Amino acid sequence: MTRRYKELDSLRGIAAIIVLLGHFLALFPILGKKVMYSTFGAYFSILWQGHSAVIIFFVLSGFVLSLPFYKGTEFNYLKYLIKRVCRIYIPYIVILFIAIGIKLGIHSKIGTIPGLVQWGSWNIEVSFNRVMDHILFLREFNPDAFIMVIWSLVHEMRISIVFPLIIFLLLRVNWKVSIGIAMFLSVIGYLLMKNIPSEFNMPVSTNYFITLHYSSMFIIGALLAKNREYLVSKIINLKVKYLLLPLGLLFFSYPRIPFMLLSKLIGEIDYELYLIIIDWYICFGAVLIILSALSSKLFSKLLLIKPVQFIGEISYSLYLVHPIVLLTTVHIFYGKISVPLILLISFIFTMVVSVLCYKFIEIPSIKIGRKLAAENSRGDISLRKKAS
Template identity: 35%
Template sequence: MSVSPIALPTTRLEQDTESISIRVQNRPEKRFHELDSMRGLAALVVVFHHYAHMFFPDGKIGTGVTKLVLFPFLAGHASVMLFFLLSGFVLSLPFIRGKSQPYLIFIQRRVLRIYGPYLGALLLSLAGCALWHNRFGAIQWASITWNHPVELKSVIQHVLFIGDYDYTQYNTAFWSLVYEMRISLIFPLLFIIVSRLSLISSIFVIGGFTLAGIHVGVHQTLITFEYIAIFLVGILLAKNMDRVGVLYKSISPMWRILFALLSATVYICGHSLVVYGPIWHLGDLPTALGAAGLMVIALNSVLASRLLDTPIPSFLGRISYSLYLVHGTVLFAMTALMGNKISHLLFFGLYLTVSILLSWGFYLGVEAPFMEMSRRVGRKT
């Protein structure tokens, strides 16, 4: 079926972005596997993060040195900011490569890629809620998920993303997908804006969206502005990746080490810079900037690239979205069935194993078919 497109402006856009990324244009079909691996490791951190919240007050495990060592492995919210940043970066690549596409095709592909697997994970979560709701006693963090039987109204809201409903009612990880889909609807416009602005103007726009999100941050729908800012950082990084890469490679090894330490610290501890409740989300932007620094290292450091290309990170990268979607259902189902009947260490081992196995099966049976359908949209047979 041929689509009569609401096409993105291509002539001016291609002129504006002709020299955006030498690296990307020289290897137009390259997939950045390092970024897939980063996404996989971040998804694993979310798995750890939710386990800690289930069994330890405020998700804090240990004290002193133990707490300090484990803290980077429990930075679940930072991982989601990395997901948003990666989406902004990766979605920019086709446009940077001069492969602008009709808006309708872009949306169809995005819906199939994100929304299709989401519906499959929603079905799993609904089944778990129907079987094991109200099983979590005094676990305060868990009390907002599976806290009552499945309701038709809430199911419709979860399917259609309607209004300001409880995004975590059936799966504690679903909240970010609401923002992901909403921002995807306007992503081509966001790319056009950033591609035509100077670096300074883009920074001001990012700051404006961040402040707008903080000002209205108590409202679930309007907080989307804040996460738009994270996508914009990803677009800006993609636009200037060649310049950033040249700059990174020109500095001495000592400065590269310092840059890595600074990026990791800001990424992990971004929210520690803002402790006042109402503006806690102000820490999302520093977190995203730290994540951008880590992406620069991953794409330009030979050592980092080799480490991220090893089998475990690569495998986690492949199943990262599936792992993010289904691990919460595994955690809540196992807690309802086992709870405190076994040691925390044994529970964690079983939880991690079952989550990865189910994610692999979900990837093969649900996510991969939707990915293939997404690739076929707009192609001539």
């Protein structure tokens, strides 16, 4: 049986909270900027680096999904896909229709709110084609219509479908070639993004070109999982291990550093290249943070504190429901109570709703996935055996 790294669940939970805080601050840009550009913001920008948090989601997914393959356990693609669909897609579909129902229910209350960020207006029309786009994930579409964070879920599902093929390849090559493949995918994604512009803003686009780029983050996570024991054994007795977390947090918290340095050296950089550069920079930080979680006893103990673990358990529901709760609350209560109070109420309700969704949507869906997978366990093959 594959070991479950609970520390990594906690990291995912912390990342989900960071995404939440980022959206809470971004809802009213004027108010958010007062915090972000304050003295406090200069030192604690990690608290709202939502994009950095999404990159660590991708790296963690690559790490966790690859573990069974490295153990040489029997593999059945249908079984894998059933579990993945029930773990991620089914809860999303249920919460999507809840979001649509809420949006239709409060339609009369959705109006123009001064100073609200564009995605906060929640006024994109509900239509059959738009709903189908959100169900099928086939075309490029605007994720702001119902649950604006689901752009990352689109890439997660697409990459998950082909992930066994990626692992099949990684099992046959060394780490240098693996990194080369990851970088190649990013370069191809960049060239396609640059020459075939997206209809929607990067990096929250759902087009296939950026899926190519984000698949590189999964590969880095899988490569880290493949070499985790070797890396931890080398790091654990070295003093350098104490630098892993601070450096990782630096890369995570200040992703614009390489962009600013390169801009001074070579001049203006196009946005697509900017995206690629900062994502790889953040990815390196994510690797350092994960290595620290696996090699530092102190950091591991902090991540295994029960409240932190609990946030990790509900992190997926938290990620999906916080935009729905936030936008519902602001459109119902704006003008009746202060904005800080709206945000506080949103946070409390988000935590409550996340727990309910975890217990009554996520857990049942996971159980269904396990049951269906058990019924479709014939034809298992070992990728490691086949690779040899």
